[in-house]
Amino acid sequence: MSPTFAAERLAELRPRLAAFLAESAGAKHARLDAITPITEGAIQENWLTEITFDGGAFDGLQVLVLRSDAPTGVAASHSRAREFALLRAAWDADVTVPEPLWLCEDEAVIGKPFFVMRRVEGVARGYEVVKDTGLGGDRAALAGRLGEELAKIHRIMPPRAELDFLELPEPDPARHAVTLYRKYLDAMGEPCPGLEWGLRWCELHAPPPGEITLVHQDFRSGNYMVDARGLVAVLDWEFCAWGDPMSDLGWFCAKCWRYSRPDLEAGGIAPREPFYRAYEQASGRKVDPDAVAFWEVMAHLRWAVVARQQGARTLAGGQPSLDLALTGRIYPPELEYEALKMTPPARWRAA
Amino acid sequence: MPDRPDGVALLELARGQLLEELLPELPEGKRLGARLVANAMAIAARELKAGDRPGRAELAALATLYGEAAGKDGPRDPVERVSEAIQRLSWRLASEIRGGKLDGNPEVYDLLRFGTESRLRLTNPKAVGEDDPEQG
Numbered sequence: 001m002s003p004t005f006a007a008e009r010l011a012e013l014r015p016r017l018a019a020f021l022a023e024s025a026g027a028k029h030a031r032l033d034a035i036t037p038i039t040e041g042a043i044q045e046n047w048l049t050e051i052t053f054d055g056g057a058f059d060g061l062q063v064l065v066l067r068s069d070a071p072t073g074v075a076a077s078h079s080r081a082r083e084f085a086l087l088r089a090a091w092d093a094d095v096t097v098p099e100p101l102w103l104c105e106d107e108a109v110i111g112k113p114f115f116v117m118r119r120v121e122g123v124a125r126g127y128e129v130v131k132d133t134g135l136g137g138d139r140a141a142l143a144g145r146l147g148e149e150l151a152k153i154h155r156i157m158p159p160r161a162e163l164d165f166l167e168l169p170e171p172d173p174a175r176h177a178v179t180l181y182r183k184y185l186d187a188m189g190e191p192c193p194g195l196e197w198g199l200r201w202c203e204l205h206a207p208p209p210g211e212i213t214l215v216h217q218d219f220r221s222g223n224y225m226v227d228a229r230g231l232v233a234v235l236d237w238e239f240c241a242w243g244d245p246m247s248d249l250g251w252f253c254a255k256c257w258r259y260s261r262p263d264l265e266a267g268g269i270a271p272r273e274p275f276y277r278a279y280e281q282a283s284g285r286k287v288d289p290d291a292v293a294f295w296e297v298m299a300h301l302r303w304a305v306v307a308r309q310q311g312a313r314t315l316a317g318g319q320p321s322l323d324l325a326l327t328g329r330i331y332p333p334e335l336e337y338e339a340l341k342m343t344p345p346a347r348w349r350a351a
Numbered sequence: 352m353p354d355r356p357d358g359v360a361l362l363e364l365a366r367g368q369l370l371e372e373l374l375p376e377l378p379e380g381k382r383l384g385a386r387l388v389a390n391a392m393a394i395a396a397r398e399l400k401a402g403d404r405p406g407r408a409e410l411a412a413l414a415t416l417y418g419e420a421a422g423k424d425g426p427r428d429p430v431e432r433v434s435e436a437i438q439r440l441s442w443r444l445a446s447e448i449r450g451g452k453l454d455g456n457p458e459v460y461d462l463l464r465f466g467t468e469s470r471l472r473l474t475n476p477k478a479v480g481e482d483d484p485e486q487g
Binding site: 182191192193194196197199200204322323325326329330333334336337340344345348 | 384387388390391394438441442444445448449451454455456457459460463464466467468470471474475478479
């Protein structure tokens with residue numbers, strides 16, 4: 001792990017960061033008591049900060065999270081400014097998210113854009129959430145709650161001025177995804193006949209285009225936080241786009257995100273039924289099982305393409321990372337294998 | 352023939368020492384990293400042990416599909432390496448699948464399953480229902 005805030009730079013950054021925080025919070029003064037890295041994600045870095053504000057609405061000690069970009073980004077991930085706008089839209093739509101507070105795009109402050117949000121406490125790691133049934137409260141209730149959260153996200157519809165950085169809605173999101181992943185594969189310059197098989201199946205079996213909503217695109221076990229009682233926050237908003245709401249249900253239920261409980265088809269935490277039922281009640285939209293099944297095939301292909309991209313980042317002179325290298329080597333064949341199992345010749349309609 | 356103990360034996364010994372002796376001494380925050388190292392060593396050991404067999408088998412399957420004589424004896428052209436021949440035929444296969452020439456083709460499907468299973472045998476043998484001596 002090589003924190004990009006080198007320790008020696010911190011001393012230099014503190015006064016500027018403290019001044020930004022004081023001004024944003026409407027305080028006379030802010031003192032940065034502590035700043036420590038929490039996680040070093042593939043895409044962004046999170047820092048836990050303890051700040052004492054003097055005056056203003058935030059007067060006193062506040063524990064906040066500062067989120068900035070990692071040194072290299074993955075295609076299709078949004079910058080912090082965009083993620084901040086998405087988090088704000090989610091907060092306004094009553095989705096359970098950490099409250100977004102302030103965005104700083106001035107690189108003079110810490111050298112790159114960042115935003116500050118309230119801290120939420122709990123466990124997000126997918127394998128742990130799935131395995132430890134002491135987390136998240138009653139599992140059927142948790143699945144239902146997640147269905148409701150997803151319904152709230154899908155109430156955000158285009159056009160939205162504050163989300164104008166999102167690509168214009170594609171009338172046919174499924175076929176658009178096929179085109180996009182083929183483009184990503186082409187850019188990596190390695191032949192992937194197994195993934196091509198899956199993508200061609202998707203091209204031929206895409207559900208008819210329907211309603212377009214905001215889609216989270218990474219809504220799954222591992223990207224929401226729970227404590228002993230239940231849901232604390234829906235996380236990781238950087239892949240949001242306008243799309244087919246059924247795609248988020250397929251991503252959530254896809255076998256590759258069930259960790260040690262492939263038998264529990266809603267994210268490894270519950271059967272599909274409570275998840276679907278709560279989603280339908282909260283959204284007023286019927287779940288289309290065929291469309292969800294289609295998006296589950298697509299989920300494996302998409303994750304395989306992203307895993308390959310992550311692996312490629314360690315090869316292309318980017319950050320040397322064993323974690324990314326293993327992601328790029330281990331996941332694609334497993335995902336491809338699952339996608340192949342879901343698309344045998346018998347499941348191809350006569351073209 | 353390399354001197355003994357060969358690379359596979361050294362990797363297995365190193366991995367055993369890492370997991371059994373060193374890992375328990377590491378602070379909690381470093382253990383995941385050590386497991387990643389152990390996993391990388393296991394993959395490298397399986398790859399070394401398998402040698403060029405998976406590549407040749409993959410090439411043979413591709414060559415059969417495309418009616419190339421090369422097959423089991425290696426690439427069609429004496430100067431073309433196995434990996435280059437696999438690349439060449441895989442590009443052709445990938446492009447024909449994308450172009451819709453092989454929709455639902457059972458022979459192609461079996462070849463793709465076979466290829467994926469053979470890659471999984473190196474990275475995660477359990478996924479294809481095999482015991483994994485490296486994880487023992």
